Amino acid sequence: MAIKIDHLTPYIGSEIKCDVDSLLSGSEAEAIRAVLEERGVVFFRGLEINDEQQVAIARTLGNIVESEGKDGIYKISLDKGVNQRAEYLKGSLFWHFDGSLQPRPNYAAMLRAIKLSAVGGQTEFCNTYAAFDDLPEAEKREISTLRAIHSAERSQYYVTPEMSYEEVKFWQQSPSKSCPLVWTHQSGRKSLLVGATADYVEGLSVEASRALLARLRDWATQPKYVYRHEWQVGDLLIWNNTGTMHRALPYPEDGGRLMHRTILAGEEELH
The missing domain is CATH 3.60.130.10 (Clavaminate synthase-like)
Incomplete structure (x- = not known):
């Protein structure tokens, strides 16, 4: 068939x-x-x-x-x-x-x-492929070399905003990782890498980092995507x-x- x-x-x-x-x-x-x-x-x-x-x-x-x-x-x-x-x-x-x-x-x-x-x-x-493809060219250039730190701890603040000290220490046992905001795949295609584990963008202020991660997440999760x-x-x-x-x-x-x-x-x- x-x-x-x-x-x-x-x-x-x-x-x-x-x-x-x-x-x-x-x-x-x-x-x-x-x-x-x-x-x-x-x-x-x-x-x-x-x-x-x-x-x-x-x-x-x-x-x-x-x-x-x-x-x-x-x-x-x-x-x-x-x-x-x-x-x-x-x-x-x-x-x-x-x-x-x-x-x-x-x-x-x-x-x-x-x-x-x-x-x-x-x-x-x-x-997240389509979301990256549709970004304005200037924004693609702006984020092309940026990296974000991802952690299990960050994702758990969505679930428990006021974690106890013991909970924080537990989740911090998992190592964090630096990932590109734009993943260039083996195929040559590119996709956005954001989401709940994305903690902050390296080299940016706390305010600018949070704003950028939220903006890219909102962009990628528009109804059309x-x-x-x-x-x-x-x-x-x-x-x-x-x-x-x-x-x-x-x-x-x-x-x-x-x-x-x-x-x-x-x-x-x-x-």
């Missing part, structure tokens, strides 16, 4: 129709990766697959992160009975990309809807983590929302 692709917005988000056997065989993997590169987010509806099949499909697209969860499946839930790191996952409610502190940020991630909350819980994605996914149980969604940011919309901790995630390992250095 040849895949069918339906682009859902001008810049980001595509639905792909394909049968399970073709996905498992990897016969469409190259085409899917090409759509991911261009569109940032793809999803499949009504596949009716299990965890083993999810991981098998992921393996056709790249190398999975073996340490992610159990047998390649990590359970995303704000219920501490399901996920002991539920407090940390609250940071996913704010714009971010995964792996900003790693030498090679995750290439992509695959999410499958197991159970949904009655309210909230949609996921939004923005295309954003795709909001309205989940249905069984949806399988994949996003290109190196060219997007994402966030979940708020939902009740006891709402039952459960996602199964598989991560595809990073393929290019961020330095």
Whole structure:
């Protein structure tokens, strides 16, 4: 079965129709990766697959992160009975990309809807390639050599604005990292690197740094660059983590929302 692709917005988000056997065989993997590169987010509806099949499909697209969860499946839930790191996952409610502190940020991630909350819980994605491409040329030059310090500590202030001393010390155990504001990829394309882990811009005053990071985040998350996914149980969604940011919309901790995630390992250095 040849895949069918339906682009859902001008810049980001595509639905792909394909049968399970073709996905498992990897016969469409190259085409899917090409759509991911261009569109940032793809999803499949009504596949009716299990965890083993999810991981098998992921393996056709790249190398999975073996340490992610159990047998390649990590359970995303704000219920501490399901996920002991539920407090940390609250940071996913704010714009971010995964792996900003790693030498090679995750290439992509695959999410499958197991159970949904009655309210909230949609996921939004923005295309950071398109956002950079559309910046005025003068602004591209202005930020082309700037670098920002990213830290786990910074992202937690979104969740707990008045962290205790012990909480601050805990999050400061994770080393910070200097990243370019503009990521020049192996392909030659460029994307913006901002989001919740971006703490400050090197060489700028505190005020100028905060203003610039907020301005670039607001630019990248304009409605025209954003795709909001309205989940249905069984949806399988994949996003290109190196060219997007994402966030979940708020939902009740006891709402039952459960996602199964598989991560595809990073393929290019961020330095």
